[in-house]
Amino acid sequence: xxxxxxxxxxxxxxxxxxxxxxxxxxxxxxxxxxxxxxxxxxxxxxxxxxxxxxxxxxxxxxxxxxxxxxxxxxxxxxxxxxxxxxxxxxxxxxxxxx
Amino acid sequence: xxxxxxxxxxxxxxxxxxxxxxxxxxxxxxxxxxxxxxxxxxxxxxxxxxxxxxxxxxxxxxxxxxxxxxxxxxxxxxxxxxxxxxxxxxxxxxxxxxxxxxxxxxxxxxxxxxxxxxxxxxxxxxxxxxxxxxxxxxxxxxxxxxxxxxxxxxxxxxxxxxxxxxxxxxxxxxxxxxxxxxxxxxxxxxxxxxxxxxxxxxxxxxxxxxxxxxxxxxxxxxxxxxxxxxxxxxxxxxxxxx
Numbered sequence: 001x002x003x004x005x006x007x008x009x010x011x012x013x014x015x016x017x018x019x020x021x022x023x024x025x026x027x028x029x030x031x032x033x034x035x036x037x038x039x040x041x042x043x044x045x046x047x048x049x050x051x052x053x054x055x056x057x058x059x060x061x062x063x064x065x066x067x068x069x070x071x072x073x074x075x076x077x078x079x080x081x082x083x084x085x086x087x088x089x090x091x092x093x094x095x096x097x098x
Numbered sequence: 099x100x101x102x103x104x105x106x107x108x109x110x111x112x113x114x115x116x117x118x119x120x121x122x123x124x125x126x127x128x129x130x131x132x133x134x135x136x137x138x139x140x141x142x143x144x145x146x147x148x149x150x151x152x153x154x155x156x157x158x159x160x161x162x163x164x165x166x167x168x169x170x171x172x173x174x175x176x177x178x179x180x181x182x183x184x185x186x187x188x189x190x191x192x193x194x195x196x197x198x199x200x201x202x203x204x205x206x207x208x209x210x211x212x213x214x215x216x217x218x219x220x221x222x223x224x225x226x227x228x229x230x231x232x233x234x235x236x237x238x239x240x241x242x243x244x245x246x247x248x249x250x251x252x253x254x255x256x257x258x259x260x261x262x263x264x265x266x267x268x269x270x271x272x273x274x275x276x277x278x279x280x281x282x283x284x285x286x287x288x289x290x291x292x293x294x295x296x297x298x299x300x301x302x303x304x305x306x307x308x309x310x311x312x313x314x315x316x317x318x319x320x321x322x323x324x325x326x327x328x329x330x331x332x333x334x335x336x337x338x339x340x
Contacts, residue, residue, distance in 0.1 A: 004147050007174050011164055012154035014182040020211040022193030027200070039327040040197075042294045043190040044220050046322025048282045049295045050187075050302035050315045051159070051216075055275040057303065063272055070276050074283040080122035082283070086276035090269040 062093035109235040116239025123217040123240075124247045126277045129270050130158050131248045135255020137162065141169030145256040152252035156245060157215065159274070160184035163312055184312040187319055191219040198222065198232040206234045213241035220281045227288075290326050298322030 026032070032040075055063070070086035077085070131152065138148035143165060151161055160181045167177045191214055199210055218241050226232050285291060302318025309317065 002147075003174055004143060004168070005150070007164070007168070007177050008147065008151045008154060010174075010178040011151070011160070011181040014178055015155050015157050015160065015185045015188070016212060018182065018185045018188040019192050019214045020208070022189035022191065023196030023207075023211065024192075025189075026193040026196055032197075035327045038290070038329070039323045040190075040194045041288060042290060042323050042326030043194050043319070044223055045282055045285045045288065045291055045294050046298040046326075047187040047190060047315070047319040048216065048220070048278050048285075049298040049322065050318030051278040052275045052282060053299035053302045053318065054306035054311075054314055055272070057306070059272075062269075063275075066269075066272065066276055067279055070279050071283060074280065074286075078122075079280050079284060080125070082280040083122060083126050083273075083277050086280070087269060087273055090272055090276065091267075094267055094269055 061097045062090055065093045066090035109233070112233050112236040113239035116236040116241075117243055119221055120240045120243040123221075123244045126217075126273065127158065127244060127248055128251055129268075129273055130162075131251035132255035132258075133270055134158065134161050134165070135252040135257070138165045138252075139256045141165045143168070143256070145253060148256040149249060149253040152249045155181065156213065156248065157181075157185050157188075158248075159312075180312060184315065186316045187216075188214060188219075190319060190323065191216075195219055195222055195226075195232075198226040199234075199237070202234050210234070210237055210241075213245055215241075215244070216278070217244070217281065220284065224284065290329060293329070294322040294326055297325040 052067075056067075059067070066086045066089045069089045070082050073082045073085040134152065135145075135148045138151065138161075139145065143151070151164070155161055155164070163184050164177055164181050167180055192211055195210075195214060199207055202210065218237075221240055222232050222237060225236070282295060298318045298321055301321030302314045305314035305317035
């Protein structure tokens with residue numbers, strides 16, 4: 001088997017460990033402290049924000065416009081509406097400002 | 099109708115309800131699957147290897163980082179470590195979702211954790227928060243289409259990748275941030291949402307500038323979670339819940 005194959009296998013195992021590891025650690029505790037629960041509740045916003053924020057450093061007018069429109073549509077629309085509106089604005093804006 | 103038949107038809111409608119919710123994710127991830135396939139072949143993967151990585155790792159950003167390092171001939175262990183670092187946030191997801199799926203049989207849980215991606219966690223957590231049960235049929239309906247489309251589109255991207263025209267004009271490089279912003283905004287009604295988002299955004303940007311990618315993901319996430327832990331519980335609204 002090639003090196004690539006083994007990299008893929010090891011990467012898959014490492015990834016599965018992250019996907020089950022948090023549960024295996026947490027499930028050892030019977031009572032979850034309110035502070036821990038508050039921390040767990042904060043996880044999605046905390047993690048997903050880190051996937052967006054640094055992108056702002058390299059963003060220009062087209063990307064800003066797309067993110068603003070996504071945020072505005074979020075006040076009324078669902079995830080699909082948000083995404084399509086943001087993507088449409090990005091593609092159109094890039095035709096003009098690159 | 100027997101009780102079993104009622105439960106089966108309930109499972110079936112739960113499954114299709116999950117499938118409907120999966121559609122935005124399928125559409126949003128399609129460009130990345132195709133792009134991954136194209137970039138993988140461009141960085142020396144075979145079509146089969148691109149397909150295999152999507153099928154086994156099944157984590158978009160980590161796959162992108164992996165093939166990028168692969169193309170730069172970085173040591174294999176470092177590529178694996180980078181995949182681990184990019185996916186490290188899933189430790190937090192599994193800690194969070196474990197509370198919601200603890201009632202499933204172990205085999206189902208094992209499978210459930212395998213498809214625990216960003217959107218899978220976000221949508222399942224949102225359902226649990228609305229007071230509904232996260233059942234296996236619903237969860238599978240949400241995750242299976244995304245998984246199947248992801249691996250098929252990766253292979254298609256690997257085969258036809260060189261035919262994609264200007265990816266910048268099509269905005270492909272920035273669709274992921276838009277999608278993730280949509281997910282973040284979907285959680286805006288949670289207690290402490292704004293302070294957590296600000297803390298994570300600031301920490302991830304500073305870490306991105308100093309430590310570098312992909313560690314900014316883990317560092318930024320820990321900053322936001324720590325803030326929620328440190329602030330007094332009564333501010334977090336946890337006690338207020340029945």
